[in-house]
Amino acid sequence: MAKKLLTLFFLLFCSSAQAKSLDHWQFETSLEGWISPEGINGVSAGTCNLSHRDFSEGKASLACLYKVTPGHIFAMGRELNLGKQQVVFFEFQMKSLRTPQWYLSLEEKDGSSYVLPIELSALNQWQGLSISSQMFKLGQDSYDENKKLDLHQVDKILLFDISGLLAFEQSKTAVLIDDFKIKTPG
Ligand SMILES: [Ca+2]
Ligand SMILES: [Ca+2]
Numbered sequence: 001m002a003k004k005l006l007t008l009f010f011l012l013f014c015s016s017a018q019a020k021s022l023d024h025w026q027f028e029t030s031l032e033g034w035i036s037p038e039g040i041n042g043v044s045a046g047t048c049n050l051s052h053r054d055f056s057e058g059k060a061s062l063a064c065l066y067k068v069t070p071g072h073i074f075a076m077g078r079e080l081n082l083g084k085q086q087v088v089f090f091e092f093q094m095k096s097l098r099t100p101q102w103y104l105s106l107e108e109k110d111g112s113s114y115v116l117p118i119e120l121s122a123l124n125q126w127q128g129l130s131i132s133s134q135m136f137k138l139g140q141d142s143y144d145e146n147k148k149l150d151l152h153q154v155d156k157i158l159l160f161d162i163s164g165l166l167a168f169e170q171s172k173t174a175v176l177i178d179d180f181k182i183k184t185p186g
Pocket of ligand 2: 108
């Protein structure tokens, strides 16, 4: 019995040890390169800062304040280099004040955009998300010559709130992100 338990423990240890960490953004002392870009077609910028009052890990998180503006999209994101990985996993904590429906996108260098809808089950609460790069689909308005997400070509990761496209009036809101990990299967 003891031997079986030991074997099980060893196997569990091996399988967890195989997942390798590529990046870990903790938002303790910096925004870790995340910005809310301005000036792209129809995208309204927000103000991103560290929040030392509301976080899910450590002592701070990334908090972006923005306005849901009729006809506009809110986007935040950063540059990304995944190297030669075939598959990666994104694990992070997210808290959205008003918008439950988000879109995570991976952009190839030539602009091909791969998108994954994220539905938060609760507003104004930290929620853990675990996402595989295999879950992303080519965006409806996007073109890709090989119709395949090539991780080695990805140079950006973006989070979108498109609720402004259906909004009639402007409203203030916020989104917080923390403990953002990128892992490989090993
Ligand atoms: Ca943190
Ligand atoms: Ca491609």
